C-alpha cells in the first residue's frame with residue numbers, strides 16, 4: 597500500500613508514504629507485554645517491528661498542505677542501517693503520483709521535530725548543504741517544540757537532528773505557533789501533548805466531515821488501546837489524557853483518523869466496545885480508487 601486517497605467534504609486528502617523503518621517492539625509498546633503486542637505486530641529476529649512513514653496531503657480550494665515529511669534522504673549508511681530505513685516509494689515520488697511538485701506545497705506541518713517526522717523538510721543540494729525541500733511553503737511548528745529541538749536534553753538528542761529544521765529559519769520559511777492554530781480554512785494544528793510537551797495533531801474539517809492526523813499520539817492502529825503508549829513518550833500520562841479527550845470527540849462526530857506509522861492503513865476510525873477503544877477500518881466505498 598503505497599498511497600491512498602479520499603474525499604472529505606470539498607477537500608481531497610491523500611495518504612503518501614516516504615517508506616518504512618524498524619524500531620524495537622518493546623520500546624514501541626511501553627508497559628504492554630510482548631505476549632500481547634506481538635499478536636498485532638510480529639517482531640523480527642532483532643525484536644524490531646516495521647513502521648511506515650505516512651504523510652497526508654490536503655488540497656483545499658485555498659491551499660495545498662503537507663503534514664509530516666517522513667525520514668528524508670540525508671542520512672548516512674550507518675544511520676540507515678540502525679533503523680533499517682527503506683525509502684520506497686519516497687515522499688516526493690508519492691507526491692508526484694498525487695499530481696504535485698514540491699514547489700506546489702503552501703504549508704508543511706510537523707507534529708513535532710523527531711527525525712522520522714521532519715527528515716524530508718530539507719534535502720542535501722549538490723554542494724552538500726541542507727536546504728528546504730518545499731521552497732514555497734511556510735513550515736508550521738509549535739514554538740515550544742522548536743525550543744526543545746534546538747536545545748535538546750541528553751535523552752532526546754539523538755532524535756532531534758538540526759539539519760532537518762534549522763535551514764527553515766535560515767531561509768525564512770519557519771512559522772512558529774503557540775497552541776491551536778488555524779493554518780488554512782478548514783485545517784487546524786491542535787495541541788496534543790504527551791509524546792513531547794508540545795506535540796500537535798492536525799484537524800481537517802470540510803462540510804461537516806472531519807479527519808484527524810494523530811501523529812505520535814497514536815502511531816499505529818495497534819496503539820489505539822489506551823495502555824498501548826510508547827516508551828518514547830516523554831509524558832505518557834499526558835498522552836493518555838490527550839487520547840481520551842480526542843477519542844470521545846472522534847466517536848461522537850465519526851472522525852476519520854490518519855496514522856503516521858501504520859503500515860497497513862493510512863486511515864481508519866476508533867470505536868468503543870464496552871470500555872475498550874478499538875480500531876475500525878474505513879469502508880472501501882469511502883476510498884475511491886487512486
Ligand SMILES: [Zn+2]
Pocket residue numbers: 710712713812815857
Ligand atoms: Zn514517530
